[in-house]
Amino acid sequence: xxxxxxxxxxxxxxxxxxxxxxxxxxxxxxxxxxxxxxxxxxxxxxxxxxxxxxxxxxxxxxxxxxxxxxxxxxxxxxxxxxxxxxxxxxxxxxxxxxxxxxxxxxxxxxxxxxxxxxxxxxxxxxxxxxxxxxxxxxxxxxxxxxxxxxxxxxxxxxxxxxxxxxxxxxxxxxxxxxxxxxxxxxxxxxxxxxxxxxxxxxxxxxxxxxxxxxxxxxxxxxxxxxxxxxxxxxxxxxxxxxxxxxxxxxxxxxxxxxxxxxxxxxxxxxxxxxxxxxxxxxxxxxxxxxxxxxxxxxxxxxxxxxxxxxxxxxxxxxxxxxxxxxxxxxxxxxxxxxxxxxxxxxxxxxxxxxxxxxxxxxxxxxxxxxxxxxxxxxxxxxxxxxxxxxxxxxxxxxxxxxxxxxxxxxxxxxxxxxxxxxxxxxxxxxxxxxxxxxxxxxxxxxxxxxxxxxxxxxxxxxxxxxxxxxxxxxxxxxxxxxxxxxxxxxxxxxxxxxxxxxxx
Amino acid sequence: xxxxxxxxxxxxxxxxxxxxxxxxxxxxxxxxxxxxxxxxxxxxxxxxxxxxxxxxxxxxxxxxxxxxxxxxxxxxxxxxxxxxxxxxxxxxxxxxxxxxxxxxxxxxxxxxxxxxxxxxxxxxxxxxxxxxxxxxxxxxxxxxxxxxxxxxxxxxxxxxxxxxxxxxxxxxxxxxxxxxxxxxxxxxxxxxxxxxxxxxxxxxxxxx
Numbered sequence: 001x002x003x004x005x006x007x008x009x010x011x012x013x014x015x016x017x018x019x020x021x022x023x024x025x026x027x028x029x030x031x032x033x034x035x036x037x038x039x040x041x042x043x044x045x046x047x048x049x050x051x052x053x054x055x056x057x058x059x060x061x062x063x064x065x066x067x068x069x070x071x072x073x074x075x076x077x078x079x080x081x082x083x084x085x086x087x088x089x090x091x092x093x094x095x096x097x098x099x100x101x102x103x104x105x106x107x108x109x110x111x112x113x114x115x116x117x118x119x120x121x122x123x124x125x126x127x128x129x130x131x132x133x134x135x136x137x138x139x140x141x142x143x144x145x146x147x148x149x150x151x152x153x154x155x156x157x158x159x160x161x162x163x164x165x166x167x168x169x170x171x172x173x174x175x176x177x178x179x180x181x182x183x184x185x186x187x188x189x190x191x192x193x194x195x196x197x198x199x200x201x202x203x204x205x206x207x208x209x210x211x212x213x214x215x216x217x218x219x220x221x222x223x224x225x226x227x228x229x230x231x232x233x234x235x236x237x238x239x240x241x242x243x244x245x246x247x248x249x250x251x252x253x254x255x256x257x258x259x260x261x262x263x264x265x266x267x268x269x270x271x272x273x274x275x276x277x278x279x280x281x282x283x284x285x286x287x288x289x290x291x292x293x294x295x296x297x298x299x300x301x302x303x304x305x306x307x308x309x310x311x312x313x314x315x316x317x318x319x320x321x322x323x324x325x326x327x328x329x330x331x332x333x334x335x336x337x338x339x340x341x342x343x344x345x346x347x348x349x350x351x352x353x354x355x356x357x358x359x360x361x362x363x364x365x366x367x368x369x370x371x372x373x374x375x376x377x378x379x380x381x382x383x384x385x386x387x388x389x390x391x392x393x394x395x396x397x398x399x400x401x402x403x404x405x406x407x408x409x410x411x412x413x414x415x416x417x418x419x420x421x422x423x424x425x426x427x428x429x430x431x432x433x434x435x436x437x438x439x440x441x442x443x444x445x446x447x448x449x450x451x452x453x454x455x456x457x458x459x460x461x462x463x464x465x466x467x468x469x470x471x472x473x474x475x476x477x478x479x480x481x482x483x484x485x486x487x488x489x490x491x492x493x494x495x496x497x498x499x500x501x502x503x504x
Numbered sequence: 505x506x507x508x509x510x511x512x513x514x515x516x517x518x519x520x521x522x523x524x525x526x527x528x529x530x531x532x533x534x535x536x537x538x539x540x541x542x543x544x545x546x547x548x549x550x551x552x553x554x555x556x557x558x559x560x561x562x563x564x565x566x567x568x569x570x571x572x573x574x575x576x577x578x579x580x581x582x583x584x585x586x587x588x589x590x591x592x593x594x595x596x597x598x599x600x601x602x603x604x605x606x607x608x609x610x611x612x613x614x615x616x617x618x619x620x621x622x623x624x625x626x627x628x629x630x631x632x633x634x635x636x637x638x639x640x641x642x643x644x645x646x647x648x649x650x651x652x653x654x655x656x657x658x659x660x661x662x663x664x665x666x667x668x669x670x671x672x673x674x675x676x677x678x679x680x681x682x683x684x685x686x687x688x689x690x691x692x693x694x695x696x697x698x699x700x701x702x703x704x705x706x707x708x709x710x711x712x
Contacts, residue, residue: 162703178703182689182710224712225544227531227587236589239710242686273712275565303535303542306567339533339584340542347540 001150004078005044006057007037009066010092014496017060018089018426022362023232024114025402026086027427034061036201036215038267040084040112041191043139047146048195057081061200073100078107080146082138085113085123087403088426094127101128108149112138114232118404120165124173135163135179136222136238139188178237183221185243190217190251193259205265206395209295209320209358213263217251219243219280223269225301227337229406230326230364230399233269240269245276249283256292263295265320271298277309284316295319302348303340307355314355321352325361325391326399328381329374332367336407342381349390361385361394363448366441368416368432375440379447386451389460396445400427429497442498506577510559510639514609515573516548519556519581526551528616529592529681529709532585534558536571542582543568546590546612546683546709550619556583559612559639590683590709597621601678605665605692607631610684610711611639618644627678631665631688634658666691674699683709 010018016028020035041056048054055076059069073081081100083093097109112133116123120132135141141163149155156168163179191198193214202212221241223233233240255261272280284290296313297320305313325345326336333342352359363382365375385391401408401417403425411417411432419431430438451457508516517534526532528551535542543566549557562569575581590613592602604614604626611630618624628649632638634656641649652661652668661668665688680696682689689708696706 162697178706180690180693180697180703181708182686182693184686184690227585236707239708240712242712274567275563276712278565303533303540306541308567334584337585337587339544339587340540341582341584343538344540344542347538351540 001079001146002053002055002077003044003047003080003082003146004055004057004073004076005040005082006055006073007060007084008069008092008096009059009064010089011066012426018092019060020084020086022397022427023402024084024086025232025400025425025427026088032060032204033206034201034204035267036191036196036198037084038191038215038218039136039138039221040082041196042188042217043082043142044195045189045192046139046143048192049189050143050147052146052150054195056196058196058200062197070099074103077104080108080110080149082110082112082142085111085116087115087422088424090115090123090126090422094123094129097127097129110142110145115403118235120175121173124165124167130167132165133163133179134165134175137163137179137183137241140183141179143188181237181239182241185219185221185241186247188217190247190254191215193255198259202261207265207267207297207320207322207360208263209297210262212259212261213265214255214259214261216248216255216264216266217243218268219245219248219266219272219276220268220270224273225270225339227339228324228326229335229337229410230402231269232402232405234405242276245272245279245283249280249287252284252289252296253287256289256294261294263297263320265296266298268299270301270304273300273304274306274309277305278312281309281312281316281318285312290315290317297321299323301339302344305348305351307351310351310357311355314357319356319358320360321357322360322362323348325382325385326364327367327370327374328378332370332374335367335369345381346385346390349385353390358392359390361391363394363396364399365396365444365448366398366430366432366434366438368411368414368434370441371435372440375436375444379444382448383451383454387454387456387460389464392461392464394448394451396448398427398430398441398445400425400431429500439498505575505579505581507573507575509573511636514559514561514637514639516640517558517560517572517575517581518549519558519583521553521555524556524583524586526586527591528620529590529613530586530588531590531613531709532558532583532587534572535568535582536575537580537582539567539571539582541567542584544587546609547586547616548612550616553619559609559615561609588709590681590707592617592621592624592681596679597624600625601675602626603629603675603678603680605629605631605669605680605682605684605688607665607684607688608633608637610688610709613683613709614681615640615643629665629668631668631684664688664691666695669695674701676700676702678705680706681709682706684711686710 012028016030017032018026021027044054108130110131111129116132117134144161164176166174224240296318299322401411416433531544531546533542545558548559631652635658652665
């Protein structure tokens, strides 16, 4: 069988391309960031290892136009095409699948992703999709499903694999029940870097201090905390799975020594903590990987890394730490179930920067309860942290109720959700009623991004750079140039609806 | 605040309730005041108890659990929460039969369930390494708890919870709650699914 794991190029009316970004939601960017879809990469690798003919078909990272991408896919004549859904592009995917099924009726269309897995009937009703995966463990499910389809012509009627919704005919859908939440991640192979053409993702990514960079196979799938109300990795049907330290270290060694990676980022919802984090750092040092001119980075939470662990990570050449500072007032942190207090953030950041890590803050504004006082407090806190040098870079997003998260449900229950059209969930504008005019939140975004151009911040950064060695200078210059470009782009994206009337 | 030692490795920390409300089975983040570091722990006490309790295994190389154990009576801890959806739908309490499968301190949320819902129709399968880890068993109906001891021989069942499950009759009508380490949950899930239990009747809470 021939299986394509496909990401079509999707371009909006502003000429921006759809990119899977934060929380695996889609945002549109003019200058794209190419994120390697790790779990899909593992699925592709596993299927290839089983002997299937696999096409890694990412039209975005391969710089194809839609027409080129589609024609190439048809020419390859796949038996199965696997897509990944997210809310703002659902309608696009439904149309695409209908077109594909019209052009190749026998091709099996499989939809994966955090939108359709929570509402599988919708995708089967709205399109000619054959199968929707209810599981986020796409690799484990496809590893069972594809051989089953290959060996059973009656797979629509008899498939015993859990976590699927299968089309039997136009209106008859078979639900095989909830999926297995915890999988032994060590059984899933490391991403085949050649198969996914890893260099296509090695340069344009804001999480890299230096290039070529790459994403590691995640050590934690989803999030071990999993309680933040706005986050996709939250729900009664979701938990987390863990990969062993040693298996991951083996992959890091290969990436550094065989592929020449100079930055490895782990995009697990939250990376290891405690004993596992220390064991990992020691492993990097024991293998000498900390002396190979490669930086390492990960996502974490405030409250997870103590000073002993941070010191060890820094020694092992960890640098980029991406961390959510969703707000700076106790009420918002409590309502978001963040699990830490306002004071904890600064205390943790002091430890990170003391040992030389580069904290990158992700901030959100536009909660449906956010008052001017709370908004001001967030802006002031972020300015304070940046001016003090307790964080190096930042990113601001509009809090968008990602579908089927507790925050989304709250917005519905409180009748504050303004958008029904899935296209509006692309994080480019506020789609909830707020106590302040929406423009107040857009203005706050400008203020926060404005920090990057504040002389006080620039002076602090230059002072920081002067303490770095030559290689860090070089890479931070490159990084800085790209950062300014990204800031401009984010400001454009997040404020393009400024001044426009809000449909209430 | 006070600490009750249960064994060399395990203790219960009791905190003033102070109006804190939660659903049995939910967890909180606990940490030493001012430390900036915290960890998640499931509720152990009942929903109507005048205090809050958490069953904690001390991780010797850890940061939070050894510190909390040393905390003096009257000192303060930081608590955030409650969080999570590992609780029982109140509408199903009277109409469903439950099987709670937990290893080690993974019995904590089930302890909270049992104390909170006196008429609950439940069965607990508790996996521990040795008999000394039968913590607060007096709080459970003896006919409703099965203990699986994996390391030291005793008069009861010797083996893991997965071994126990393989030799018991698995009902397809009951609702299964699993709490503990990843390996146990993975193995147990497979056994239940192979027996024909729907994935929609299995709920999990995994420890890191």
